[in-house]
Ligand SMILES: CC(C)[C@H](C(=O)O)[C@@H](O)C(=O)O
């Protein structure tokens with residue numbers, strides 16, 4: 001009755017490797033406990049791949065990715081490139097390319113709140129309590145992938161923000177389908193008062209909305225949404241948005257969950273699913289046993305649920321995290337004034353606690 | 357010793373007219389008290405102008421704007437256009453055009469915190485306390501003004517995100533000059549790991565930074581900035597950013613000040629300065645005597661200080677607001693559980709209190 005799956009692990013850069021170790025350990029644990037057979041392979045991406053092969057996404061990594069049933073990814077990026085705007089080869093290109101190549105057009109980012117972490121947020125507990133948001137961020141279009149240009153004299157730079165109807169439609173359908181299974185409320189975020197791309201976006205969402213008359217649709221401008229998310233996060237349920245706006249809003253929303261170290265994401269589309277924490281490579285704390293491994297472990301829960309349909313196993317993981325938090329254990333990013341200093345754990349110790 | 361100035365008042369749409377009335381009343385009051393001579397003219401813009409002339413920015417309004425010493429503006433927008441993505445003439449075009457025509461390339465948005473309003477925010481008071489941010493948002497470039505296209509078949513929409521070196525340089529200089537007068541910390545926000553426009557932005561800011569070696573410069577990605585602003589707003593002082601990112605971040609930051617109803621902005625550049633609340637037209641409460649007039653009144657304080665150099669008069673206004681808040685008076689948007697219900701005022705009553 002156990003299932004057989006082949007999983008590619010791409011640790012990536014910065015804190016990626018140390019957190020991914022624990023995501024993988026949890027997968028092994030689940031396999032043993034439930035009698036599944038998970039086989040693993042590893043591959044390079046980002047700065048880690050540039051160092052070895054010169055390319056942020058080596059062909060070998062892409063081939064392995066396509067051949068796997070699901071991918072567990074860590075983080076990408078390196079400060080070296082951030083401060084050098086003229087670098088031609090950059091770690092992030094690897095992530096963008098794999099999203100495009102695998103057709104991962106829908107990025108799901110659930111903002112869930114562990115009751116125990118209500119106090120870790122900068123928002124007031126009464127504002128947070130009851131918040132449960134599911135973001136659908138479009139992931140293979142927008143200004144991320146439109147043509148980029150620099151004039152010969154170097155004095156003009158541009159990026160084309162562009163969307164095609166089918167791109168908006170397919171992610172809208174996914175978001176509406178999810179809304180039907182939740183509280184039937186969907187908020188689509190755009191900047192239709194200024195952008196043509198957003199006017200197309202709104203047109204298509206209005207059309208798709210007609211197919212789901214039970215879902216209550218709201219359209220909101222991105223500036224207003226960025227504000228409402230802080231003011232009253234409970235008002236949101238499913239949020240549908242373009243690539244750039246989704247990048248900004250979901251990072252902002254991470255403060256609702258207490259820390260970015262608590263948020264996982266699933267990128268899905270035409271084939272293999274791709275699972276990653278939403279936090280970045282955080283080079284300032286890399287290799288210091290300080291990073292929070294829970295987002296990687298939660299990414300694994302998303303993988304089990306979304307790619308493999310293993311709902312029970314996924315719940316087993318979130319329950320284990322819940323229990324660990326209830327017992328008072330925290331990593332530094334989610335500790336607050338009430339945390340027992342003896343219960344502030346490193347990456348490794350937190351990973352082990354959850355495994356137990 | 358009094359000065360003579362000619363001020364154009366553009367009330368605009370929604371709650372614009374009712375809040376602007378109080379901004380203007382405060383100007384008249386200051387003129388009388390300090391012996392200045394302020395003359396006024398009025399003009400239409402936005403939906404209000406479309407209704408009468410068919411154009412969101414009639415020539416007459418533009419001519420009057422160019423001939424004035426400063427402009428006090430209300431708000432723009434109408435729900436009618438928001439839900440009709442195919443409308444060709446839109447209120448917001450008026451605002452965008454006047455920004456471009458008057459060369460208002462620098463939008464200053466101070467996020468200041470009245471101690472009395474610490475509790476009105478969704479953020480914890482201890483997170484907020486001491487926050488004092490000055491945003492410099494570029495206002496006449498970016499994806500706002502790049503070429504917009506819709507394909508013949510209607511299925512593809514695009515907007516060109518574009519910056520020229522001189523556009524980045526002139527706003528960067530303004531922001532660094534301001535940083536020199538403040539705590540000498542500047543954070544430039546971009547998305548240089550993905551966008552060519554941002555890489556040009558970062559390059560130019562790095563160059564300008566060299567001319568201000570005393571200023572400590574930080575570069576931050578927009579997604580991270582949207583997160584840090586909620587997590588730890590105190591870490592920011594001067595924030596320099598592009599048009600679109602600035603639109604999003606400043607609205608988000610409005611929650612720091614308790615409400616958007618408390619925030620004013622100054623748009624400056626080559627000529628006449630333009631002063632407006634950052635809140636929108638809020639049609640849902642328009643004409644109901646519910647809007648908060650303080651942002652319009654604070655816009656007037658910015659006008660006196662920035663366009664006319666009347667620092668003392670500006671301080672007189674913020675002091676009057678401070679006193680009104682200390683006495684416990686609130687509009688609905690900044691009231692909280694501790695507010696005496698008898699002290700929750702309408703637009704008009706709040707305006708009168710400040711005048712007193
Ligand atoms: C690393 C970067 C290119 C990426 C993005 O902007 O998409 C990241 O911020 C994310 O959200 O996954």
Ligand SMILES: CC(C)[C@H](C(=O)O)[C@@H](O)C(=O)O
Nearest residue numbers: 193194223432433448451603
């Ligand atoms: C009304 C709209 C065009 C405008 C903008 O996006 O610039 C507004 O949101 C602002 O921030 O002044």
